[in-house]
Amino acid sequence: MRLSNLLALSVMLFGYMFMPVLAQEMTRQFGSVEPTRSLIIRSTTDISVFGSVVEAFLDTQPGLAITYEQWGSNDLFELSLSECREDVPGADLIISSGVHQMVKLVNEACALTHRSVQTSGMQSVLRWRDQLWGITREPAVMVYNRALVPSFEVPQSRFDLLDLLRPSLSRYAGRVATYDIERSGLGYLFAFSDSREATTFGALLESFGRTGVVATCCSAEIIEGVAEGTYLIAYNVLGSYARSLSRNDDRIGIVLPQDYTLVLSRALMVPKQARNSADATRFLDFLLSPLGQAELRRVLLWSPLLDDEGESVSETSLRPIGLSPSLLVSLDKQKREQFIKRWRSSFP
C-alpha cells in the first residue's frame, strides 16, 4: 500500500518535471498571520484591483488566510485543466476573464456544484449548472487619446472606426491597437464574440490588416500606450481597466460602441479537487451579497459605465457574454485553428 503510494507520488513528480512551465504573474498573501484555514485563489484579475475585495471578505472571516495568485488566462486554463484531469489539488477558487475556458473546464466536469440563496437569485446568463458564476459586469470598450483624437472624430461605433480607417492616408493607420488573440484568452474571447455578433467583424479584420493595426498584449499596456499617444485608439479593451486608469488620467477617453457593446462577466468556479471548498463557496456568496457587490462596484469590476455614467448605451445594444455551453465552440481545436489562421492572415 505504502509502496504503491510512493510509486504514485514519484510518477506525479516525474510528470510535473515534464509539464510545460506555467507560472503565475504575481502572488500575494492576505489575511491573518496565524491562520487556521487557508484559501488559494487563482485569478486573471490584477491583484491591485481585486486585493481590496479579498480584504473586505477577510474582514468577515477571521482566521482565514488567502493566497492570491495572479495568472494569465491561457496559462491558468491549461494548469486548471491538467490539474483537473490528473485530480491534483491546486486552487480552491478560480476566477477568470476567459469565460469560454471556464465553460470548457465545467464541461469537462472539473467544477464543484454549489447552491445558495445568493446563487439562485442570479440571472440565468450569469450561471451555468450551479458550477460556474459570472461575478462581474465589464463592457468591452474603445479607448482613445483625448488630446490626439478630436471630439468629432471619436468613434461612437464600429462603423465610425471603419470610417476612420478607410482613407488610404488615414492618420490612424498603424495607431490603433487591440489584443493579440493568441496571447490573451480574453482577446480571443472578444474577437470570437465579435465574429458571432455581426458581419462588421469581417470588415474590421480587413481594415485592421490593411492599416496595420497593432495586436499586442494586455489591457494595462494597451491603455498606457493610448494615454501616452503611441496609439490613438484601442479597440475592445476591458472597460474596467480603462475606467480605473481614466480616473487618474484625463488623457484617456472611453466609448461604449453604440452598435453593440460586449459585456463580460468574469467567471468563478470551485475546482472539484479543491481542499477548502467551504471557504471558496463562502467567498462566492460574499461576492454576490450586497456587501461584495458594493466592493466590486467600488473597484469598478461592476462597471459604472453601464448604469450611472452619462454616456451609457441603450440596454438593447448590450451583449452579455453568457455562460453557456455554446462558448465551447470557441475552444474547438479546428475552429480555433481556423479562427487564428484567419486572424493571422490579417496581421502579417
Next chain:
Amino acid sequence: MLSWHITLATMSLTARVSLAVATLLLIGGVFVSFAAFTYGRDAAREAYDRLLLGAANDVAASISVQDGKPLVDLPTSAFELLALAPDDRIAYRVIGTDGETLTGYDAIAVPSKRSKSNVQFYDGDFIGEAARFVSVSRRFSERDLNGTVLIVVGQTLLARNALALDITRNALAALTVSGAAMLLLAGLVVRSALKPLDRIGEVFARRDPHDLTPMDPAVPREAAVMVSALNDFMARLDRQMGSMRNLISDTAHQLRTPVAALRAQADLAADETDEADRRVIVERIHQRSVSLGRLLDQMLSRALVVHRSDSVRREIVDLRDVALEVFESEDHHLLAPWRDVNLVIGDVQILVLADEHSLGEATKNLLHNALKHGKGTVQIGVDVQGDKGCLWVQDEGVGPSESIRNALGDRFTRSAASKGDSAGLGLSIAKSVAEAFSGKLHLSESDDSKFRTTLALPIAGGKA
C-alpha cells in the same frame, strides 16, 4: 383476527364501496403512474434526441474538404441548439476517414455495433456522468477525399430527466386530482344509492313494537328482497301470534265450562254420603275428565296443526302413506273395537305438497268423528279427482247436523265444548289443515246414503 372479522362484517356499505373504489384507484394509479413515467421518459428522450440529432447534422453539414482533409467549422448554432438543455454538458467528437479524431473529445466512445442507418443513438458515459449520444456519418466522395466521417454528439441527462419527471409529475397531479374527485363522487353516489335503506331503517325504528302490518314494498329492487322477506316474516309472526292468542282464548273459553262442571261434580261427591251415589258421581267425573282430556288433545292438536302449517317446510307427501299410517296406528281398535274399518287405496302414488304429520292429525280426527258419530263400516280412502288428490273418510251415517256444518270454520263450537263433545273441533282441524295446504274440506253424501268427508289437496308435480 376476530375483531378484524367483525369489523369487516359490520363495515358500512359506503365504506365498502369507498374502499373498493380506492383500491381500484390505487391499483389503477400504480399502473398509470408507471405508464406516465414510461411515457414521460420516452417523450423526453425523443424530444432531446431530436435536438441531439439536429446538432449532429449541423456539425456534419459544416464539414468541408480542404487539401484532402475534412475540416470542421463547428457551427455555434449546433451548440446553441444543445444549450436548450441549459444545464447539460456537451460532448462531441469528429472522426476522420482514417479513424483519427479531427476535433472534440478523444475519450468519447463510438457506437459499439454497426448500423445500416447512418444515424445511431446510444447511451454512454461522458467524464463521470451518464450521457446520451448520437452518431451521424457523412460520406465524402471527392477527388482528394473518399470515405466516411463520423460525427458523435452527446449530452448529459439532466434536462431529459427533468422533463421526464415534469411530465410524470403533471400526469400524477392530474391523476391524483381526478382520483380524489372519483372517490368523492363514489362516496356521494353510494350514499344516495343507500338512502332507501336508511329510510327503511327509520321506518322500522319508528314502528310500534306490536305493529306487524306489512311495510310499503315500494323500495328499490335490491332492498325489496329484504323488505318482502321481512313482510313474510312479520306475517308469519302475526299468524302465529294470532293462533297463540286463539289457542289461549279457546282454551280458556272451552275449558271453563267442563272444569266448572267437574268441580261441581267433585263438590257433590265430597258431600255425598251414600256410597252408591258417590260411585255414580265418580263415574260421571271420570267420564267428564276423559272427555276433557280428549278435548284438550284436540285443541292442542289443532294448535299444533295450525302452527306447523306455518312453520314447517312443506314436503312431497304420498296421501296413501298418510292413510296407511292412520289405518295402521289402530286407534280405532281402542276407540271402537267393534266397528269395521277398511282401507281403500290404489297402487298409484298420489303426491301433494304438505306436512305429513298435520295430514295425519286431520285424518285421525275425521276417523274419530266417523267412529264416534257415524254408523256402519268406516272406510279410509285415497283417490284422484281432477287435479286434486283426495283423502277421505266415509261411513254409513248421515253426517253432522246442520248447525255443525254451518258452524264449520268457526274456531270452536261452544255447544260441542259444553257437551264435552268435539265433533265440530275435529272438522275444524281438518278444515284448517286443508286450507293450510291450499286445499279444501268437502262434506258429501253419496247416493247410497253414505257420508264422506274429503280432504282435497292440489297434486304436486307429476304422478308416478
